[in-house]
Amino acid sequence: MTLDFLPRTAILEEIDGQVPDHHLFSFRLPDAFPIAPGQFAELTVPGIGGFAVSTAAFVGDHRFQACIRRIGRVTDALYRLPLGARVGLRGPFGKGFPLEEFLGRDVLLIAGGLGMAPLRALLQALVARRGEIGRLSLLYGAHDPQVILFKEELNALARQGLLDLHYTVDFAAEIPWRIGGIACQVGLLPKLLDDVRLQPRQTVAAVCGPPGLYRCVLDELAGFGLAAETIFASLERRMRCGIGQCCHCAVAGAYVCRDGPVFSLAQLRRMEGAI
Ligand SMILES: Cc1cc2nc3c(=O)[nH]c(=O)nc-3n(C[C@H](O)[C@H](O)[C@H](O)COP(=O)(O)OP(=O)(O)OC[C@H]3O[C@@H](n4cnc5c(N)ncnc54)[C@H](O)[C@@H]3O)c2cc1C
Ligand code: FES
Incomplete structure (x- = not known):
């Protein structure tokens, strides 16, 4: 840094x-x-x-x-x-996703809206070391079919068998598409959790999206049996300096810019009001 x-x-x-x-x-x-x-x-x-x-x-x-x-x-x-x-x-x-902790395990990525942007960087890093991780799944929810980001490249990874990919949108008159094995559903993102086969003890999860997503998904993942130390989320706060000097991003004794923005659920549980 x-x-x-x-x-x-x-x-x-x-x-x-x-x-x-x-x-x-x-x-x-x-x-x-x-x-x-x-x-x-x-x-x-x-x-x-x-x-x-x-x-x-x-x-x-x-x-x-x-x-x-x-x-x-x-x-x-x-x-x-x-x-x-x-x-x-x-x-x-800031501190990003701890890549080393993803190696040797199944990986579940959950992206809501623009949260797909930082998770795309993580996904690229994981694909570069694809042989060193187990099952790689992405659950991606967007407002509507027009704002799905990186659709072509995500679909290409799924077609190559590198990624287990599930989409959902909040609003669409009908099922937006079902091409080959890749389907897009209409409904809330947490519902996609029904579609993945999780082996909780060997899975690491990374979640990125709006606060409402964290409130319903992080504890649900823990409820499936994932350890709180292996569930990661990226927080967003108003920032100025970016280096722990101005206090703009302070939450429960931590600075999101310096100590995060990526935190494990175990850390977040000790940070009252963080999510
Ligand atoms: C760690 C981090 C990573 C980010 N990554 C991205 C990214 O990859 N792509 C991207 O487009 N944006 C990202 N953002 C958000 C971006 O910094 C803000 O949207 C920024 O305010 C945009 O500046 P602006 O002057 O255009 O909008 P502004 O005029 O500052 O804000 C526009 C609206 O957004 C609201 N707002 C702004 N920032 C926040 C916030 N942190 N929390 C809640 N409401 C807010 C304001 O109240 C206002 O209603 C990130 C923010 C953080 C903290
Ligand atoms: S942005 Fe200044 S302390 Fe975090």
């Missing part, structure tokens, strides 16, 4: 705008930016402001890739930048 307050200059190199208001931005940096799945950076649009953003890719070179929802002042300004524009990047910050 760097303790540097000075942003590095990054060049906006590519924009994938397939999903409305959820574009995938690629930036190039002059030096390597070794950001791990679950870690985040502070991105500054010059003259406007900055925000925290997770890596959406496991790249480990001079690139930083993030899936960014257009939601407010700074993200809106970012969406207006042309290719070649300069932004500031500070980081990498």
Whole structure:
């Protein structure tokens, strides 16, 4: 982790705008930016402001890739930048997913909405070491079929037999699709848990999504018999410094930016009010 307050200059190199208001931005940096799945950076649009953003890719070179929802002042300004524009990047910050703990075990990923972005980085890291893990499953819930992120690449992994993939959407007039073995259901994300064959004692879970998802899914996973130390979730809080100096992200004696954003359920149970 760097303790540097000075942003590095990054060049906006590519924009994938397939999903409305959820574009995938690629930036190039002059030096390597070794950001791990679950870690985040502070991105500054010059003259406007900055925000925290997770890596959406496991790249480990001079690139930083993030899936960014257009939601407010700074993200809106970012969406207006042309290719070649300069932004500031500070980081990498925080503790990401403990990859070593996933090796040798079955892995269950649960993504709600934009939570798929950090889990894509984790998924890429796991696929790179696919031979070292057991069953790899992804349960992914989105608001509607139009905002499913990374659909083609997820489907490709499922078709290659690398990923057991289950989708659901909150809103759709009918079942959106069923192609080969990959189906998309209509309903709430926790219902997809009925579709996976879990061997709780040998499974590690990573969950990323809105707070409501954590409230219903984390304890349910523990109820299936997964150890609280092997269930991981990424928290989101308003952030400023990113390095445990400003107290903006304090929760129950911890700083989400420095001690997280990824925490185990065992840790979260000791942090009153965290979820
Ligand atoms: C560790 C971390 C990782 C993140 N990763 C991503 C990512 O990969 N992609 C992405 O698009 N966004 C991500 N975010 C969220 C992003 O930082 C915020 O949405 C940011 O506020 C956008 O800036 P803005 O100026 O465009 O919007 P703002 O004008 O700041 O906010 C727009 C709206 O969102 C609300 N809001 C903003 N931040 C939060 C928050 N932390 N909790 C609750 N409500 C909030 C505001 O109240 C307002 O209603 C992440 C946040 C954290 C803390
Ligand atoms: S963002 Fe400043 S302490 Fe966490």
